[in-house]
Amino acid sequence: GENVEQHPSTLSVQEGDSAVIKCTYSDSASNYFPWYKQELGKRPQLIIDIRSNVGEKKDQRIAVTLNKTAKHFSLHITETQPEDSAVYFCAATGTASKLTFGTGTRLQVTL
Amino acid sequence: GAVVSQHPSWVICKSGTSVKIECRSLDFQATTMFWYRQFPKQSLMLMATSNEGSKATYEQGVEKDKFLINHASLTLSTLTVTSAHPEDSSFYICSARGAGAPETQYFGPGTRLLVL
Numbered sequence: 375g376e377n378v379e380q381h382p383s384t385l386s387v388q389e390g391d392s393a394v395i396k397c398t399y400s401d402s403a404s405n406y407f408p409w410y411k412q413e414l415g416k417r418p419q420l421i422i423d424i425r426s427n428v429g430e431k432k433d434q435r436i437a438v439t440l441n442k443t444a445k446h447f448s449l450h451i452t453e454t455q456p457e458d459s460a461v462y463f464c465a466a467t468g469t470a471s472k473l474t475f476g477t478g479t480r481l482q483v484t485l
Numbered sequence: 486g487a488v489v490s491q492h493p494s495w496v497i498c499k500s501g502t503s504v505k506i507e508c509r510s511l512d513f514q515a516t517t518m519f520w521y522r523q524f525p526k527q528s529l530m531l532m533a534t535s536n537e538g539s540k541a542t543y544e545q546g547v548e549k550d551k552f553l554i555n556h557a558s559l560t561l562s563t564l565t566v567t568s569a570h571p572e573d574s575s576f577y578i579c580s581a582r583g584a585g586a587p588e589t590q591y592f593g594p595g596t597r598l599l600v601l
Contacts, residue, residue, distance in 0.1 A: 406588040408589075415576075415595075415597070416594065416595070417578060417592040417593060417594045417595055418529065418578070418592050419592075420589070423588075423589075425588075463528060463529070467588060471587075472519070472531060472534060473519070473531070473580075473590060474531075475528045475529045475530075476528065477527075477528050478527075478528050
């Protein structure tokens with residue numbers, strides 16, 4: 375089955391700096407890569423997603439890049455704000471059409 | 486649109502009892518629903534996939550006789566934790582996927598289960 379690795383596990387940045395979270399996946403047939411933000415005790419919220427026919431997608435301060443050859447995808451958050459502090463999960467949909475989640479990155483944005 | 490509700494939001498029960506959790510898609514028909522479990526400071530782990538009117542497909546290591554899933558309609562799936570034990574204490578989250586956006590999963594708010 376699909377295996378998704380995510381790094382780093384924790385990330386601390388100063389307000390206004392950029393944050394980058396990286397993921398790798400194993401199933402070359404995976405074609406959908408969403409990113410979720412989860413605040414403590416709440417549901418995961420979809421913040422951006424990318425499909426395998428696209429290399430990059432941007433939505434305001436958030437961007438995602440995908441390298442299908444290397445089976446890497448990354449989340450970029452620019453001009454970070456304290457409200458960006460949360461746990462971020464990458465995920466990939468493999469051949470079984472199921473989402474496999476990464477292990478999560480705890481992002482802390484300090485003032 | 487694409488709202489998924491879950492009930493109850495939290496439950497405390499005694500060891501050995503059974504607990505039922507409901508997952509509803511409020512404004513769309515969910516062709517597929519998923520049940521996840523999330524332990525503290527860990528990722529979401531898929532437990533099972535259910536399609537309306539058919540038996541659920543369980544992930545490896547998940548006991549189907551302990552975690553009973555029923556997907557009786559296109560808007561409702563239930564997860565019953567039978568003979569719950571303290572190690573079943575966790576955050577259970579459902580998600581639903583509709584025919585209109587087959588890749589996108591919409592998550593419920595989760596149910597926190599504490600077994601004493």
